Amino acid sequence: IQWYPGHMAKAQKQIKERLKAVDLILEIVDARVPESSINPMIAELGQNKPTLLIMNKADMADAKRTQQWIETFKKRGITAIALDAQHKSKLPQIEKVAQEILADKLAKKRAKGILNPVIRAMCVGVPNVGKSTILNRLVQKNIAVTGNRPGVTKNQQWLKAGQSLELLDTPGVLWPKFEDPAVGNKLALTGAISDAIYHPDDVVVYALDYFKDFYPQQLVKEYHVTPAELEMPAPDLIMALTKRLGFKEDYDRFCMKFITDARKGKLGRFTLDIVPVEAH
Ligand code: GDP
CATH class of the missing domain: 3.40.50.300 (P-loop containing nucleotide triphosphate hydrolases)
Known part of the structure; x- marks a missing residue:
């Protein structure tokens, strides 16, 4: 839109x-x-x-x-x-x-x-x-x-x-242009694209997989994720955490909370773009 x-x-x-x-x-x-x-x-x-x-x-x-x-x-x-x-x-x-x-x-x-x-x-x-x-x-x-x-x-x-x-003085709003769905998920998690145009569950599946790989301790700290849960596929982890937070089967509620937490910095510092190998 x-x-x-x-x-x-x-x-x-x-x-x-x-x-x-x-x-x-x-x-x-x-x-x-x-x-x-x-x-x-x-x-x-x-x-x-x-x-x-x-x-x-x-x-x-x-x-x-x-x-x-x-x-x-x-x-x-x-x-x-x-x-x-x-x-x-x-x-x-x-x-x-x-x-x-x-x-x-x-x-x-x-x-x-x-x-x-x-x-x-x-x-x-x-x-x-x-x-x-x-x-x-x-x-x-x-x-x-x-x-x-x-x-x-x-x-x-x-x-x-x-x-x-x-x-x-700056011209109006400049919408990001992207074709790669991962870029869409990243921009959604950081708040550059509006809430109306992405699916929170897609964003959170993407983000959980990413945090499991790069920032697992931040998941442990905020949501008490166990070592066994860190091995779970993201959708299973969403189910486990939804239940843990007392949201019963309201997975969307957990997903929205996760996104809000990430944007507020509650999940710690993170960078979603991986640095190309030659820079290490
Ligand atoms: P714009 O849409 O690009 O004009 O963004 P805004 O200037 O309205 O900022 C968006 C949000 O990010 C606001 O809540 C700002 O307070 C916040 N913000 C802006 N710069 C920083 C920063 O360097 N660090 C943090 N943590 N928040 C910032």
């Missing part, structure tokens, strides 16, 4: 138009799904535009994997940084890293006599990765930069987000 083609085509057109006016794409992803929450459409539309990948919600992700993913992206020629926008992280590093990425371009501008060249960026990301949180923190309240800029419609605003950083 959400990737209704007309809607998508319109969003794509808008994004393409706006990308023409920026120096840098700030793509925000969820650090728990750093690869699955990348929107491939952006790279396609951006056509080699420099990108800073912000792995937000790093406080909820597996710290070791976050580091490995940063290395992996580096090998792919992409600068990625980890961020916890809600809590303590220093947001100014976004501006600093942006300056590093664009160092050559900025040096050229300085050579032409522009003393304090501005970086124009656009923030993109699939729903719920923390775009609004980051924007609200970056943008100094009520300071909109006026004046016409090439390639952008008049009524679009540039917001001052740092000494040398200006952000183009």
